[in-house]
Amino acid sequence: MPPANPPSVPASVAPAVALDRSESDVVLIVDDVPDNLAVLHDALDESGYTVLVATHGEAALQRAAQALPDIVLLDAMMPGMDGFEVARRLKASPATAHIPIIFMTGLTETEHLVAALEAGGVDYVTKPIKPREVMARMGVHLGSARKARQDARQAREARNALDAFGYASITVRASDGRIVWQTPLARELLQSYFGEMGPDGAPTAFGQWAPEPVQAWLRRHVLADNAAELLAASLAEPPRLAVEQGARRLTFRLHQQAGDSAGGGDWLIVMREVSDAKIIESMSLSFKLTAREAEVLYWVVKGKINRDIGDILGASPATVKKHLERVFAKLGVETRTAAAAMAMNRIRQFHPQFEG
Structure with a gap:
């Protein structure tokens, strides 16, 4: 005989919450x-x-x-x-x-x-x-x-991993510029640099299309008459798109085709933001420097002398010199050139787009 009250989903199960599949389907x-x-x-x-x-x-x-x-x-x-x-x-x-x-x-x-x-x-x-x-x-x-x-x-895990390392990603349809999907960090960066953009590059409330500069860059490297030939050759990665906003720079790299090739297909684009603040933070963590020591080292990498660094940081050249001496000791070097070279190598490991 069938049970009087057949088993059913527990009342406590909230809408759209899946049951645990670890033990059974x-x-x-x-x-x-x-x-x-x-x-x-x-x-x-x-x-x-x-x-x-x-x-x-x-x-x-x-x-x-x-x-x-x-x-x-x-x-x-x-x-x-x-x-x-x-x-x-x-x-x-x-x-x-x-x-x-x-x-x-x-x-x-x-x-x-x-x-x-x-x-x-x-x-x-x-x-x-x-x-x-x-x-x-x-x-x-x-x-x-x-x-x-x-x-x-x-x-999802791969996309989240990209976000965790500062690499945001989007998939864009080449034919019309529509964003097929985007990671949370990608949406945040696009909004920060461009606002919400429509198919014609105008602001929109939906954020369903890539900004016009990104669409134009994608069309140039995917839909141009010789695009297929250049991509197939794979001799070099297509030039990256860079958008600057003050001390911040957002770069776009064409990664791979992610969908049907008809009409240009869907393309995975990886974005990376580089800013003075992020680079200084990276150096501080990497070399165990204080925030001010990392700032001094950053401007040494940029080729600034002590007087210029003092003007930028609001400190005297003597104070800058003391910070720099502690930097030399922590890096195990004796000259500005050696410190700058070591810092540049480390920066490029974490921020490949950085230009000293």
Whole structure:
């Protein structure tokens, strides 16, 4: 006999919060017939799956949004909202569109099977349900779904790693300049340097397009008549775009094609900001200098003499000389030239775009 209260998603699960997948895959069964639910629930539960159930369409949509199951077993024919409509709504929502749906149907006519696939199903099984057959079909699609999640997670981690090291990244469609995706740091930098830009370079509230200087640079190196030939040659990286804002400089590097080549394709662009403050902070941390010692060393690298450095920092040349002596001691050098060379080498490790 089926349980009086079939298992369902816990009330404490918040919307759009996925269950823990570390131990088992999560399966949502949608069927208005209790006997069908009981048979499948028990078989899947014994096989180690985490099983959720719904007995009608609205409950199925709610549970899917709450728990984000790894796969849905969906009855095609239910009173009220049928399985075809449930599938269409799941596929229409960005949060659940990725979830594979296997239809369960007693209808074997070709038009019904076609309707199931057109509604978003990846597979179907016919009634009466055979749990072993269902699990075999599930295994195929869960493997694909698991790989897709892993690839997406790795992509997110890679983008987050770029941000962590100060390299922001965006993907831009060459044909119209639309930003396909961007890391948080990239959005912050674009807003800081350009504001929100529209397709014609004018300000917009949405930030969906790359700034016009970036679009023009991308078109020049991707859509020009000889662009494909130059890129294929790979003899040298295309010239970088640099945008300056006071003491800050934002550079753009064309990294790789990230999508279909039609119309120029989508291109991954890596951005890096260089500023006096960031370079001075890097030197301070790298050489264990005080903030003022790092400032003095920075201006030595820039070729300034003690008097000029004093004017810049609001200190006397004698004070600058004392700071510089401590810098020499910490770097293990005896001359300005040696200190500048050591600092320049270290700066270029962390800020390749820096020009002394």
